[in-house]
Amino acid sequence: MKLAFLDAFTGALDFIFNQREAQTGGVEVGGLGQVADLTLDHVEVSAIALTGSLAIAMPIGVWLGHRGRGELLAVAIGNAGRAVPELALIAFMVAFVGVGLVNVSIALLVLGIPPILTNSFVAIRQVDRDAVEAARGMGMSEPEIVGKVELPLAVPTLMSGVRTAAIAIVATATIAPLAGVVTLGDLILSRNVYGDDGVLAGAILVAVLALVVELALAGVQRLLTPRGVLLQRAPAAV
Amino acid sequence: MSKDPRLRAVFALLATLVLALGVTACGGDDDDDGDGGDTGANLIEENPDNNGVQVTVGSKNFTEQFILGEVYAQALEAAGYDVKKQLNLGSEQIALRALEDGEIDAYPEYTSTALTSFFDIPAEDVPADAQEATDETETQFEDLGLTVFEPTPFESANAVGLLTEQADELGVESISDLEGQSEDLTLYGSPECRQRVDCLVGLEDNYGLQFRKFTPVDIGLRYEVLDKGDADLSILFTTDAQLSESDEYTILEDDQGLLPAGNVLFVARTETVDEAGSDFSEVVESVQEDLSLEVLQELNARVDLDKEEPEEAASAYLQEFGYVE
Numbered sequence: 001m002k003l004a005f006l007d008a009f010t011g012a013l014d015f016i017f018n019q020r021e022a023q024t025g026g027v028e029v030g031g032l033g034q035v036a037d038l039t040l041d042h043v044e045v046s047a048i049a050l051t052g053s054l055a056i057a058m059p060i061g062v063w064l065g066h067r068g069r070g071e072l073l074a075v076a077i078g079n080a081g082r083a084v085p086e087l088a089l090i091a092f093m094v095a096f097v098g099v100g101l102v103n104v105s106i107a108l109l110v111l112g113i114p115p116i117l118t119n120s121f122v123a124i125r126q127v128d129r130d131a132v133e134a135a136r137g138m139g140m141s142e143p144e145i146v147g148k149v150e151l152p153l154a155v156p157t158l159m160s161g162v163r164t165a166a167i168a169i170v171a172t173a174t175i176a177p178l179a180g181v182v183t184l185g186d187l188i189l190s191r192n193v194y195g196d197d198g199v200l201a202g203a204i205l206v207a208v209l210a211l212v213v214e215l216a217l218a219g220v221q222r223l224l225t226p227r228g229v230l231l232q233r234a235p236a237a238v
Numbered sequence: 239m240s241k242d243p244r245l246r247a248v249f250a251l252l253a254t255l256v257l258a259l260g261v262t263a264c265g266g267d268d269d270d271d272g273d274g275g276d277t278g279a280n281l282i283e284e285n286p287d288n289n290g291v292q293v294t295v296g297s298k299n300f301t302e303q304f305i306l307g308e309v310y311a312q313a314l315e316a317a318g319y320d321v322k323k324q325l326n327l328g329s330e331q332i333a334l335r336a337l338e339d340g341e342i343d344a345y346p347e348y349t350s351t352a353l354t355s356f357f358d359i360p361a362e363d364v365p366a367d368a369q370e371a372t373d374e375t376e377t378q379f380e381d382l383g384l385t386v387f388e389p390t391p392f393e394s395a396n397a398v399g400l401l402t403e404q405a406d407e408l409g410v411e412s413i414s415d416l417e418g419q420s421e422d423l424t425l426y427g428s429p430e431c432r433q434r435v436d437c438l439v440g441l442e443d444n445y446g447l448q449f450r451k452f453t454p455v456d457i458g459l460r461y462e463v464l465d466k467g468d469a470d471l472s473i474l475f476t477t478d479a480q481l482s483e484s485d486e487y488t489i490l491e492d493d494q495g496l497l498p499a500g501n502v503l504f505v506a507r508t509e510t511v512d513e514a515g516s517d518f519s520e521v522v523e524s525v526q527e528d529l530s531l532e533v534l535q536e537l538n539a540r541v542d543l544d545k546e547e548p549e550e551a552a553s554a555y556l557q558e559f560g561y562v563e
Contacts, residue, residue, distance in 0.1 A: 025360050026435035026443070091459065098468040099426075099455050177429040178456035186454070190430040191329050192355055 012200035023195045030198065035205065042183040042209065046170045048105045053112030053165055058158075061117045065124025065154075066146050074121040081114035086172055090179045099180035104173070111172055112165035119161025123154035152226045159221035166217055170210045174202075184209070280524065280560040285517050288318035293514060296342030297325045298333055300457060301541050301548065302394070302477055302534065306346040308552030310504060313525035316562045317517050325548075330355050337384065337507060344506035344522075348394065349375040350498035352505075354436060361436030362444065364498040368393055371500055379503070385511045388523050389501035392477065392531040396437070396497045397489040398425075399474035399481075401464055405488040412491035413445055416471075420447040426463045427473035429454035437473065440496045461487070477531065479539030502526075528559045 014020075019031035064070040089107045090099070097103050127150045135149045151158075174185030187194050187202025194202075222230070293314055297307030307325040315321040324342050327333040330351055336342045349371045353359040357378045365371045368389075376386045398413055405411070408419055416423070431437035432454055441447050449471075455463055461480050463469035464487065474480075476499070480487055504522050511518055533555070540551040556562045 022433050023358075024354060024430075024434045024436070025358070026439050027433050029433060087456075091456070091462075094459055094462055094466065094468075098466055099453060099459070099463065177454045180426075180453040180455055182429070182432070182454060186429055186432075190428075190433065191331055193430050193433045196331075 008196065008200055011197035012204055015194070015197040015201040016205065022193045024193050029194055030201070035201075038182065038184045038186060039205065039209065041181065042170070042173050042176075042185075042206075045101060045104055045108065045176055045181050045183060046166070046173050046213075048101070049108030049169050049173075050112055050162075050166050052105060052109035053116055053169075054162065056109070057113040057116035058120050061120030062124050062146065062151070062154075065121040066142070066150060068125065071121070071125075074117055078114040078118035081110060081117075084110055086111060087175060087178065090175070094179075101181055104176045104179050104181045107179070108169045108172060112169050115161045115164040115168070117161075119164070120154070120158050123157035123161070124150050126157065127153045152224075153229060155221065155225045156229065159217065159224065163214055163217045163221075166213050167210050170213055171206060174206055281563070282313055282316040282521055282525070282561050284316065284318040286318060287515065288320075288517055290320055291514050292320045292322065293344070293510060293518070294322040294324055294342045296323075296327055296333055296336055296345035298330060298345070299326045299328055301538055302475070303346065304548035305534075305537050305541060305552050305555075306390075306502060306529075308548050309525060309529075309555060310344070310346065310522060312549075312552055312556055313521050313561060314518070316556070317521045319514065319518070337505065338382070340507065343510040344504055346390075346502045346504050348502055349389070349500035350395070350436075351500065352379070352503070354498075361434075361440060361496065361498060364436075366495045366498070368499060368501055371498065372503065375503060379505055383508055385506045385508045387504040387506070387519065388526075389503055390526045390529045391501075392529050392534045393499045393501055394475055394477040394531075394534075395492075395499035397474050397476050397492065398441070398471055398497075399464070399487050399489045400471050402485055402488040404470065405490075410490060412493040413441070413447075413496070414493050415490070416447055417445070420449050422450055423470035424451045424453060424468070425449045425471045425473075426453045426455050426460070426469035428457045431473055436497055444494055444496050477534045477538060479535055479542045482532065482535035483539055483543065502529075525556070525561055528555075 015030040016035055017032060019028045019033075021027070022029045061074060064074050086107050089110060090103055093103050093106060097106070124146075131149055131153065132145060135145045140148065173183050174188055176183040177186040177189050184202050184205050187198045187205070191199050295307055295311040295314065297303040304325055307323065311321050311323050311325075324336070327336060327342075327345070330347060333342070333345050333347070334356055337345060349368070350361075350364050352375045353364050353371065354361050357375075359374075365374060372389045379386045400410075408415075410416055410419070425438065425441075427437055432452055433439060435443075438449075438452050441449075453463075453469070460472050460474055461478075464472050474487070474489065476489065481489065504526070506518075506522075537551045537555055540546045540554065541548050546554075553562070
């Protein structure tokens, strides 16, 4: 049992590094060249989707958090968004935008909205009210309060939402080949072509990519967090 | 509840009446069925010897396979077998492994798929003659220690299809006619198609066609992309309901025999067949006899277009042809 597992793993690694003939014959598959192509496309569609969900969810979440109302709305939208089945959404949107990059990006973007919306709302809400009152007392305008006080203090919680969204998007971009965008998911979906080694290789690559994205965003979070907050080690909500 | 004894007596009487009515009604139903049932020679008789013999029927994960799986499963159930269903196996590789591991006892497979996917026969070497393909598949499966039953009457194949309107406009009837025009056309097919010799790769290499773009999609969307005008060409199945219901779609003749046609073979574990006794083989081979191309298109239509459950479509088939009452 242990050996079989190791064999499968070695096979998957071999698939990643060396080309081989497809199980169905006729073409060469696998190898770093193909893996790199698939990874780039995977990253591309994920990045577009994440940017989209940031652009939509973050301003709304921050605004609601700053005004201190709409908690119910933020939570409801967040939870409803989590329940949307991506494949059904893709099939539904075929009628309006066809299949391809636009369709997949929208489907993945919907997936990214809930964690970003909920976390940015919570992040702003939990900023120390005394700090906000002090800023107001110093004569800061409302936009200044948001930009200079609330947002910097909210970075850790806010970013944890972004990280959750990014992981979900990267992992789910695996279904993109069902809607016209060939990502790493192709290795998993087209088992007959790539064989078991390809399927496992695809799974490994997606997992590694998700880890890399997570680490990169953790780095971004560190850069954005004010030094004082870093020292305080603010708790991060999920 | 009231404590008045008279009221309670009335309740009891009412309850008894309702129960009695219910029982007689059921009895009446049974009698009717018994009287009207003994018509066709197709009727599958329940054999008490089969009770307790467990059989797990599998199928892959698309409409036609669900229906076929249900047909075999329900027929075996009618014969008294203890049938379990495992009707959503992702691909033939998974189905074959489940069969070899004994997680399923039997499932329906297409000869062409078996030859190319299991037995490494290049798509261009798959016999164009259905009988030859069946014989070869049978030999190969038997080498694996599996038992194969008679092929189904219908043949099915992948096909390059398009809107009839557009076919007329382009003046194409066969795949070869696409030469010189394919550069302007988009082709949609399953993600797998992209790298398969009996799909995109073969269309490019054997037919010498270059398409404007190949887009992978879920096979469930194969007609939708044509309807919406996204796809000029889409990979369809010859048994599709949409092809029987209207002339809206046209299938291009595969003049080079690239997309092999095949029958369906019900493949089973030999141990299961031996243990299950003679009824098993008889039921399987008799119940598939009326599965012509037209019947199968009709069954696919019931599920894909009329949104019936595969289970209902299969049981309608069994009833219509007198396999069950």
